Amino acid sequence: IIRLENISKTYIIEKVLIPALKNVSLSIHKNEYVALMGPSGSGKSTLMNILGCLDTPTSGKYFLNDKDVSHLSDNELAIVRNKEIGFVFQTFNLMPRMSAVENVALPLVYNGTNRKSRTSKAHEMLSAVGLADRMDHKPNEMSGGQKQRVAIARAIVNSPSIVLADEPTGNLDSKTSIEIMNIFDKIHKQGNTVILVTHEEDISHFAHRIIRLRDGEIYSDEVNPNP
Amino acid sequence: IIRLENISKTYIIEKVLIPALKNVSLSIHKNEYVALMGPSGSGKSTLMNILGCLDTPTSGKYFLNDKDVSHLSDNELAIVRNKEIGFVFQTFNLMPRMSAVENVALPLVYNGTNRKSRTSKAHEMLSAVGLADRMDHKPNEMSGGQKQRVAIARAIVNSPSIVLADEPTGNLDSKTSIEIMNIFDKIHKQGNTVILVTHEEDISHFAHRIIRLRDGEIYSDEVNPNP
Ligand SMILES: Nc1ncnc2c1ncn2[C@@H]1O[C@H](COP(=O)(O)OP(=O)(O)OP(=O)(O)O)[C@@H](O)[C@H]1O
Ligand SMILES: Nc1ncnc2c1ncn2[C@@H]1O[C@H](COP(=O)(O)OP(=O)(O)OP(=O)(O)O)[C@@H](O)[C@H]1O
Ligand SMILES: [Mg+2]
Numbered sequence: 287i288i289r290l291e292n293i294s295k296t297y298i299i300e301k302v303l304i305p306a307l308k309n310v311s312l313s314i315h316k317n318e319y320v321a322l323m324g325p326s327g328s329g330k331s332t333l334m335n336i337l338g339c340l341d342t343p344t345s346g347k348y349f350l351n352d353k354d355v356s357h358l359s360d361n362e363l364a365i366v367r368n369k370e371i372g373f374v375f376q377t378f379n380l381m382p383r384m385s386a387v388e389n390v391a392l393p394l395v396y397n398g399t400n401r402k403s404r405t406s407k408a409h410e411m412l413s414a415v416g417l418a419d420r421m422d423h424k425p426n427e428m429s430g431g432q433k434q435r436v437a438i439a440r441a442i443v444n445s446p447s448i449v450l451a452d453e454p455t456g457n458l459d460s461k462t463s464i465e466i467m468n469i470f471d472k473i474h475k476q477g478n479t480v481i482l483v484t485h486e487e488d489i490s491h492f493a494h495r496i497i498r499l500r501d502g503e504i505y506s507d508e509v510n511p512n513p
Numbered sequence: 514i515i516r517l518e519n520i521s522k523t524y525i526i527e528k529v530l531i532p533a534l535k536n537v538s539l540s541i542h543k544n545e546y547v548a549l550m551g552p553s554g555s556g557k558s559t560l561m562n563i564l565g566c567l568d569t570p571t572s573g574k575y576f577l578n579d580k581d582v583s584h585l586s587d588n589e590l591a592i593v594r595n596k597e598i599g600f601v602f603q604t605f606n607l608m609p610r611m612s613a614v615e616n617v618a619l620p621l622v623y624n625g626t627n628r629k630s631r632t633s634k635a636h637e638m639l640s641a642v643g644l645a646d647r648m649d650h651k652p653n654e655m656s657g658g659q660k661q662r663v664a665i666a667r668a669i670v671n672s673p674s675i676v677l678a679d680e681p682t683g684n685l686d687s688k689t690s691i692e693i694m695n696i697f698d699k700i701h702k703q704g705n706t707v708i709l710v711t712h713e714e715d716i717s718h719f720a721h722r723i724i725r726l727r728d729g730e731i732y733s734d735e736v737n738p739n740p
């Protein structure tokens with residue numbers, strides 16, 4: 287369902303070219319569970335932003351469910367995202383003036399769900415990530431790991447068929463990390479596609495396939511024999 | 514050099530009391546190397562903010578170098594921080610409109626260092642964390658792990674005698690994490706005090722003492738026999 291063909295992404299800072307991704311080609315099928323790893327600065331978040339339709343490549347093609355999305359307008363990308371994709375950002379990107387439950391309900395506001403259903407769905411997601419007692423807190427009234435969990439809850443509230451999570455356990459202790467990985471496992475078993483960026487080998491072992499980036503290119507792509 | 518006596522910190526959200534720290538007493542001597550661990554929401558960042566003079570306790574006393582700092586004014590706390598303490602924030606807290614080198618030089622602006630010295634010192638620190646080629650980038654032009662390393666460089670540019678680092682390797686791959694831990698090791702060997710929050714057992718093993726929090730209280734406090 288995901289096919290990248292010769293994807294490149296180059297940033298330009300004061301006339302200096304920064305090739306964040308160089309000719310990346312990749313296929314991911316429905317219901318795969320992929321871990322994306324690699325050194326700091328190797329292009330993982332850049333690749334995730336392209337996969338998540340948050341950014342467009344400098345060159346190359348991206349086919350999502352056989353549809354070429356490489357050159358959609360911002361509005362068209364927003365519609366694809368809301369329908370298909372749940373994204374957990376490396377830096378959370380929560381709305382600072384909204385409470386946890388309002389933040390989690392936001393994707394449901396965009397797709398027209400009525401107030402009663404979206405509040406109950408948001409409550410359910412926050413309980414699933416262990417934040418039942420933090421529903422009305424704003425982001426600056428929560429710990430780092432609590433904010434990370436609100437970002438996770440928001441990404442999955444819409445039951446997306448593709449979940450993209452960029453370092454979802456970076457701020458979580460082992461016990462809470464395992465609870466989050468169990469949630470992703472459940473989502474995967476329900477037939478969905480899960481792609482996570484992690485720098486922790488323990489977390490990568492939950493995935494069925496491990497892709498490693500280095501300097502903007504795919505360095506290795508292997509099956510995990512014992513997920 | 515750090516003595517906490519019956520420190521409590523309670524937040525109030527819409528009339529609900531949230532006891533983030535309950536009666537924490539703790540002594541840390543000069544040149545100790547401490548890892549602070551515990552579940553998400555257990556009070557680690559709250560404790561670090563008090564240790565770092567970024568926040569004052571609701572009750573209890575904090576003696577820093579034998580001076581009671583529990584009730585200093587914001588200005589007085591700022592002076593103590595700038596002189597003695599280097600703080601790496603869990604969410605980086607970089608100035609969005611400044612480049613990496615400007616961000617790292619900021620503590621030196623506050624203590625009156627001349628422009629030439631602070632630019633060369635900031636360059637030195639950024640090279641030490643592997644960011645020589647990202648000096649002029651702004652935070653939104655960098656990867657998560659690069660931002661984390663700018664935050665680390667800024668915390669140590671002033672050669673503080675106490676380094677407080679809240680999840681400094683949360684966004685870093687293993688190789689880069691080891692480079693950062695080597696920097697903290699070097700700072701420790703120079704006679705300074707290092708206190709880091711981490712959720713990764715591997716990282717905690719660099720420290721000489723491991724303190725675990727649970728629900729705002731100290732759960733265990735042990736020496737690490739093999740740092
Ligand atoms: N400004 C605030 N207002 C209200 N509650 C807060 C505030 N900051 C923190 N809290 C609450 O205090 C508790 C301790 O928070 P703290 O940030 O110290 O946890 P932590 O151990 O650093 O967690 P993590 O590992 O997730 O970063 C949490 O339950 C959090 O919700
Ligand atoms: N908006 C931008 N403008 C300029 N350069 C950028 C921008 N975003 C990222 N970069 C650069 O592109 C490269 C890849 O960044 P990316 O965020 O994809 O790395 P990453 O693998 O996610 O790293 P990390 O593990 O540190 O999060 C980095 O060298 C970074 O400095
Ligand atoms: Mg990243």
Ligand SMILES: [Mg+2]
Nearest residue numbers: 429430558603
């Ligand atoms: Mg914290």
